[in-house]
Amino acid sequence: MGEQVDLVNRDPNNLNDHLKVQFEDVLAEPEGARSIDCVWKLAFTCFNCWMNLCYKLSTLLCGICIAAEWGCQFAEVAFYHIWFITPMLRMFEINCSVLRKVCATCTGCCIEPCCESCGRIFKSFEK
Template structure:
């Protein structure tokens, strides 16, 4: 499996995470800092954001990825070996119940409905 090192969020799972300087800090008109402070702030923000993110992923990323792999493997295991067979068993049992219900309704309710239908069939405008 090849990993795309350029587009790391091809399905847009983290579109809500905006971590650009302009999305976090903004100065309104009338409240501007000195230009060099604003430029250095943007540089510091981007530097520390990148550095901290890289350090956190270096120390924790692989372990967290392994944990998520185990979680999704467990989910797949339970679905394949437990949940899907139980759902199939319920479908089989419900099919029998449906057949019994239809038979009982046909025996008990159908004659009454046919009699009422025949009675009202003779009424015309």
């Protein structure tokens, strides 16, 4: 609980690199199709103002509740892995090791003598 949140780099693992929401990533005018400079500047200002306002309002109204829900979801995933899935996998490993020994013993008793006999037959063809 003593961890501090990084308020500068909020995506240190680059989870949202695919999400481009800067003005230049969304709107662009090619050569030959240019608006008046004041329109382009005003569009830039309006885009950034409304995007920031709407995003901040959305996160204010919904972000904390959504974060709480995701916290509960990942707590549930951790709970199932710690208390059910990992012990069940360990049980399978233990049971499979016994089954592996049984299969190895049966193979050694039933198939190995046949393979040795065939090997002796074909060894007589050696020069």
